[in-house]
Amino acid sequence: MEYPLGPVPWALATPDGMPMKTNKAVLMQKLEDVSALQIPAKERNHVHIIGGNALFHAQTHLPETFGELAYNIFCALPKVANVHFITDNYQEHSIKSLERIRRGESQAYIVRGSSTKLPRECKSFLKNDDNKKHFIQFLLNEWQQDAYAKLLLNREVIFASDNDTADGETTDARLLQNLSSSHEEADTLLILHSIYADQAINSTDTDIIIRSPDTDEFLLLIAFCQKYTHPIYLDTALKFHCLRANYQTLIWKQADIAQPDIPDSKDHGWKTDGNGVLSIHWCTDLVPQELADILSESHTTRQQESVYDDDIESDVDSDAESQNFSDSETSEEEEESG
Structure with a gap:
């Protein structure tokens, strides 16, 4: 048993x-089963901490240029006074290199400016x-x-990337040394x-909401929970369900009003596709990104194999037709010779 x-x-x-690789989400479900459900009160203040990489992958309807994509990502940030936008740092000789190799690599693509077309x-x-x-650095530059300026009015966006953290209450960002x-x-x-x-946080009526689809984040929050003095919530698909329930309740509560003030459904658990058709926004990420990468690669491989098989069949048919044509010519020559 030694070897x-x-x-x-x-x-x-x-x-x-x-x-x-194992399915860590099962552990999260077990922990949820033994935990009391708590939903942050809407009337309280919230500080949102967002995983930027997950937000990149959540973009479904991609625009034509990087400038438009930067704008869409900024608009996808929660509309609150304080947001932390966190991205991965990419280091050489990283222990994450194997995982990145498993997901596959691609060619370099230079983003020259906001008008650069998306690949x-x-x-x-x-x-x-x-x-x-380069894309993360482009985002930081673009948002400045x-x-x-108008989008940053009365808001503070703290941007963490490449070992540094920039505080953007205005378009002139400043580095936060204690978060480097x-x-x-x-x-x-x-x-x-x-x-x-x-x-x-100086007030007692403020909660911290972390938006991340990663099970690791949930487990880390449990490990560090004793360090917090304010409530911490992990934002999941439950948020969208609560938004839809509150939206429907608002409609019911205004049943006695002829012209009720109903907010936009797209901000309350629904979304529209490219054709403007309204559908339920179930969650930010349908599956873990690792699984999405595997499925995408598998689908691409099957397509390539299908094209290869079609080419082989086409070549076989072509050879058969050539052979038949050759046999026909031979028969005609024999008849003429006879």
């Missing part, structure tokens, strides 16, 4: 040398670390343009920023 009798320990790795395969674009680093960090993953940076936000 794995193979190139890797089979219980911990796959035959190609990659770490074995056709945006998911593939985000598989290149240099692409992501004068066009965003060498952490590589947004998971741990979200914890650092949530503790910073907790210590910076």
Whole structure:
């Protein structure tokens, strides 16, 4: 039992040398089963801490240019007074390199400015670390343009990227030295920023809401819960369900009013597609990004195999037709010779 009798320990790795992956979401469900459900009161103040990488992947209807994409991402931020926008840092010789290799890599794509066209395969674009680093820096630069001044009115957006953190109450961002960090993953940076936000809150009527689809974040929050003095909530699909329930209740409560003041449904758990058709917004991410990458790669592989098979069949048919034509010519020549 001392040796794995193979190139890797089979219980911990796959035959190609990659770490074995497990479904951590099952653990989150078990913890939810033994926890009391609490929903943050709407009338209280909220500080939102957002995982930027998840927000990138949540963009479904992509525009034509990077400038438009930057605007869409900014508009997707919660419309509250204080938002922390957290992204991964990309370091050389990282222990995350194997995971990134497993997801696949793509070619470099230079973002020269806001008018640069998005590549056709945006998911593939985000598989290149240099692409992501340049795109994140582009976002920070773009959000400091004068066009965003009105959007930043009475708001503070704290932007964490590349080991630095910029505080943007106006389009002139300033570095926050106490949030400059060498952490590589947004998971741990979200914890650092949530503790910073907790210590910076002076009032007792403020909650901290963390938006992340990652189970790791949920477990880290449990581990660090003793460090917080204000309530911490992890934003999941329950948020959209509560928004829809409150929206319907608002309509019912105004049944005695001829012209009730009904807000836009798109801000309360519904969304519209490219054709303007309204549908339920169930959650930000349908599946973990790792699974989405696997399914996408599998679908692409099947398409390529299908095209290859079609080409083979076409070649076989072409050869058969050529052979038949050749046989026909031979028969005609024999008849003439006879």
